[in-house]
Amino acid sequence: MGKDRDTRSARAWRLAAAQHGILSRRQLLELGYGPRSIEHRIARGRLFPVVRGVYAVGWPALTRERWWMAAVLVGGEGAALGHGSAAALWGIDREATSRIDVTVARRCELRRPRMRFRSRPSIDPADVVRERLIPVTSVPRTLVDLATEVGPSALERVVNEADKRGLIDPDALRDQLSRFVGEPGVRPLRRLLDKFSFRLSDSELEVRFRRIVSAAGLPLPLSKQRVNGFEVDFHWPRLGLVVETDGLRYHRTQATQTRDARRDRAHVMAGMTPLRFTHHEVRYEPARVRATLRRTIAMLERRNRI
Secondary structure (H helix, E strand, O other): HHHHHHHHHHHHHHHHHOOOOOHHHHHHHOOOHHHHHHHHHHHHEEEEEEEEEEEEEOOOOOOOOHHHHHHHHHHOOOOOEEEHHHHHHHHHOOOOOOEEEEOOOOHHHHHHHHEEEEOOOOOOOEEEEEEEOOOEEHHHHHHHOOOOOOHHHHHHHHHHHHHOOOOOOOOHHHHHHHHHOOOOHHHHHHHHHHHHHHOOOHHHHHOOOOOOHHHHHOOOOOEEEOOOOOEEEEEEEOEEEEEEEOOOOOOHHHHHHHHHHHEEEEHHOOEEEEEEEEEEHHOOHHHHHHHHHHHOOOOOOOHHOO
């Protein structure tokens, strides 16, 4: 059974490579082409060397996908695109570099121009999948790896893109992070996911928000008032200012987003100023909230004096 699985795996490997017109020397030998036959086809322009041990079949032009396939073939069976290159293949990182990152499920010291190989003997086979027939790390695995190399803003952009494309469910991704416990990418990724899911209770939110307002030296707002047909979180009637606080940013349904947009439009059309803060900002970034409130209220007070 084990030998049959290996045979099927090698066949699938060759098929994927052949679909992209890229084959390794080992695959050509397995197909029955001897060394002299390979050299003959190179001389006749049927095979085109891409990198040592890997050839383009039929035509020499190298698309990005052919380069990716060539790099994976250099890594050998069990190798897959990883890190920034995996993110580029999944379409969630438009700023990936020209260097090709390859994860190899064994210890290796491969060196090739334009390519970086990473030994990952402990990688779970379930974390290597195929996209466009190219072996690549799964989206959760890619995000955990990428979190070790990019800053918070870039990571947020990539996670948002994966969510928008339907490649991840943020709640499910948070649960899956337990599979990667101890890896350096888990902490920044969990911190980012918590940022968008963090939610205070209504009572704690009101207490914290009122503290921010008091610390800013501003008049205290009314809370849970009905304004322009909607219940608002905080309201300054004299200034015409309403503040809403959002909890879950992820998984906000289309109906929820539509209702929020209508709510904000209703306030604007009534000549009021709507502001939105997340629960995370109220809890962890009070200085930012305080500064925004001060500037907004100062602007509104100047407007009222005119």
